[in-house]
Amino acid sequence: MGTPIYFEASAGGGIPIIQSLQNSLICNHINSIVGIINGTSNYILSAMGEHGADYADALAQAQKLGFAEEDPSLDVNGWDAAHKALILAMLAYGTTISPDKIYVRGIENITSRDFEFAKKLGYTIKLLVVIRYHEGQEDALELRVQPCFVHDWHILASVNGVFNAISVNGDIVGETLFYGRGAGKNPTASAVISDIITAMRESRYPEYHTGFNPYAKACGIMHINDTVTPYYVRFQVVDQPGVIAEIARILATFGIGISATSSLPSHIDEGGAPWNDLVFILHSCPWGQLQKALEEITRISCVAAEPASCA
Structure with a gap:
């Protein structure tokens, strides 16, 4: 001392x-x-x-x-x-x-x-x-x-x-x-x-x-769930109609706004299915609300895996 x-x-x-x-x-x-x-x-x-x-x-x-x-x-x-x-x-x-x-x-x-x-x-x-x-x-x-x-x-x-x-x-x-x-x-x-x-x-x-x-x-x-900041989220999805609308609907349900979306050309997997990387730039939102939204989004059958995200 x-x-x-x-x-x-x-x-x-x-x-x-x-x-x-x-x-x-x-x-x-x-x-x-x-x-x-x-x-x-x-x-x-x-x-x-x-x-x-x-x-x-x-x-x-x-x-x-x-x-x-x-x-x-x-x-x-x-x-x-x-x-x-x-x-x-x-x-x-x-x-x-x-x-x-x-x-x-x-x-x-x-x-x-x-x-x-x-x-x-x-x-x-x-x-x-x-x-x-x-x-x-x-x-x-x-x-x-x-x-x-x-x-x-x-x-x-x-x-x-x-x-x-x-x-x-x-x-x-x-x-x-x-x-x-x-x-x-x-x-x-x-x-x-x-x-x-x-x-x-x-x-x-x-x-x-x-x-x-x-x-x-x-x-x-x-607590991290209460922190508020904009987020980037990338999903790997089956390239089919309605995917963007469904993800946007779930985000809106949790009060999360979208400032931009983007995607790159689709690629074909070994089974012949077209997959696409789909990105959302989100308005400032609480981390906890985003996690709840992502949990629901990953239950959509055309979403491949856990999304990648950055603040």
Whole structure:
């Protein structure tokens, strides 16, 4: 107890995000933290989006270059990003958060087909951390990690390879962006040496050491079912009349609006049946309502399997 801990390299590699939350932004109430904080997943998604690689080939290339571990599970299943998100959230809001309170989905089920649709609709796909404070709600903190559609014009869409980018929005400073290499020996060394120097300085004046936000009040964690955001959903369906209308009807039953639809040419399976990938871009809706709608849609006989989705 009472011993300072320094951990700048624990989130964002060489990006000084820890010191910024502890010191530079201390007078701000943090409205949101959104960003890319796993370089391995970002490298894989960049390879899929820019070069048309499939997931397996992109992962193999990342491992060959040393960007992915031999067992890449924690990176690709989203939990490495989730652990970093927990650190950032606890620093920003001064409250202890249990890992089971964060919603986590990785990139393992993202396919080149999803990138075809994303490009056609003016998006790319990124694994994003979303931390958002909702004032006035009992469970006020939204905390999730999941693949997301990002508009081509958005600054995060241009963050490629092993680079990280973290957007922090404060009530006084407004939006700030931290960008840099999220991994590698040199960025990590930069962060570690910074910690050593800071520790040396603060050992002389220990009263100036900053830890978690001392002004924050305890806040609950919003259940993922109550979070609201637009969604991309891809269905594999039998190419026959009425499919779009039936899916749209079910979505409407659960109060979910459609902003766009798209499809690619049908392909014939081994039995000679025509199958099609059908995409819906949905208006903002609660995750829980979307899950109920998808459960009902998958019961339609012409829908092949569990749909793919991104926020």
